Amino acid sequence: GEDVEQSLFLSVREGDSSVINCTYTDSSSTYLYWYKQEPGAGLQLLTYIFSNMDMKQDQRLTVLLNKKDKHLSLRIADTQTGDSAIYFCAESYSSGNTPLVFGKGTRLSVIA
Amino acid sequence: NAGVTQTPKFRVLKTGQSMTLLCAQDMNHEYMYWYRQDPGMGLRLIHYSVGEGTTAKGEVPDGYNVSRLKKQNFLLGLESAAPSQTSVYFCASRSWIGELFFGEGSRLTVL
Numbered sequence: 366g367e368d369v370e371q372s373l374f375l376s377v378r379e380g381d382s383s384v385i386n387c388t389y390t391d392s393s394s395t396y397l398y399w400y401k402q403e404p405g406a407g408l409q410l411l412t413y414i415f416s417n418m419d420m421k422q423d424q425r426l427t428v429l430l431n432k433k434d435k436h437l438s439l440r441i442a443d444t445q446t447g448d449s450a451i452y453f454c455a456e457s458y459s460s461g462n463t464p465l466v467f468g469k470g471t472r473l474s475v476i477a
Numbered sequence: 478n479a480g481v482t483q484t485p486k487f488r489v490l491k492t493g494q495s496m497t498l499l500c501a502q503d504m505n506h507e508y509m510y511w512y513r514q515d516p517g518m519g520l521r522l523i524h525y526s527v528g529e530g531t532t533a534k535g536e537v538p539d540g541y542n543v544s545r546l547k548k549q550n551f552l553l554g555l556e557s558a559a560p561s562q563t564s565v566y567f568c569a570s571r572s573w574i575g576e577l578f579f580g581e582g583s584r585l586t587v588l
Contacts, residue, residue, distance in 0.1 A: 373517075396575050407481075407567050407579030408520075453520070457575045464510060464535065465577060469519030 371454050371468035378476050383441040385471045387454030390435065394456040397430060398465070399439045402451040411439070411452070441473075449475045479503055483568050483580035490558045490587045498553040498583050500568030506578075508571035509551040510535075511543060513564040514582075520567070526551055558587045 368390045377383045389397070395416050400408040414421045414428045414437075421428045427440040441448055451470040457463065481502045490496055500509065510525040512535075522535030524543040532543045540562060542554045555562060565584050569577040 398575070400577075405582075407569075407581050408577065409579070410576045413574070413576070464522055464525050465571075465575065467520045469517070 369454055369456060369466050369468035371452075371471045373469065374472050374474070376474045376476060377444050379444060379446060381444055383439075383444045383448065383473055383475075385439045385441075385452050385454075385473065387437040387439075387468055388435055389437065389454070389456050389466075391456065391458070391466075392432070392435065393458055396457045397428075397437050398455040398457070399426075399428065399437075400453040400455060400467075402453065402470070404450075408453060444473075444475050446475045446477055449473055481568055481570055481578050481580040483566075483583050485583060486581065487584050488586070490555075490585065492559060492587060494558050495554070495556050496558065496585075497555075498566055498568075498585075500551045500553070500580060501549055502551075502568075502570040502578070503549065504570060504572070504578065505548070506570035506572060507548070509545065510569045510571070510577070511541070511551065511553045512567045512569065513537065514567060515564050523553065523566075555585075558585075560587045563587045 370388045398413040399411040401411045402408045425442045429438045453470045454468040455465045457465045507528045511523040512520045526545040529548040544552045565582045568580045
């Protein structure tokens, strides 16, 4: 079955780069996503990448996809205290009927 | 646009009581989902729907029922609440590219 794995915690200093890693098991994934959850709120889509791409950059965010190793990473440059949140990796397949599979989330703490 | 709205946001129940959580979306999405979030467990899918009149079981469906009588609404019911159902419940609807839009969550405590 499908499985998405993430480390549970990451702590960085303000101004440093953060790298959150994720591994997935199903090579037929079509889209891979990063969601952000701030305290007391629902998840919000941060960025996504198609499985035929290796990298996507969006301002301070860089997503890297290694399909051979089934490894996805999210890099946040110049991490700010407002980036403190839980980050979820998720995968989906070409069939829209199949629900997204989420990792357990990585809690990012930014130290001022 | 309101997006996805969940009611109620907070509820305390006694063991054995029943209740219904309501999710409403105004984006005309076909797919809707109910998740529960518990510490250290991430998000777990309870039930989902791929269109009006359809429902399907997710990862943890036991103790819950759902209905999708109207496209914009997805109801989650607990017939006989148990302390193990104390959790934060999230509803979501899905766009065509797979982006999920989440509600703000409903915090349920079962005593």
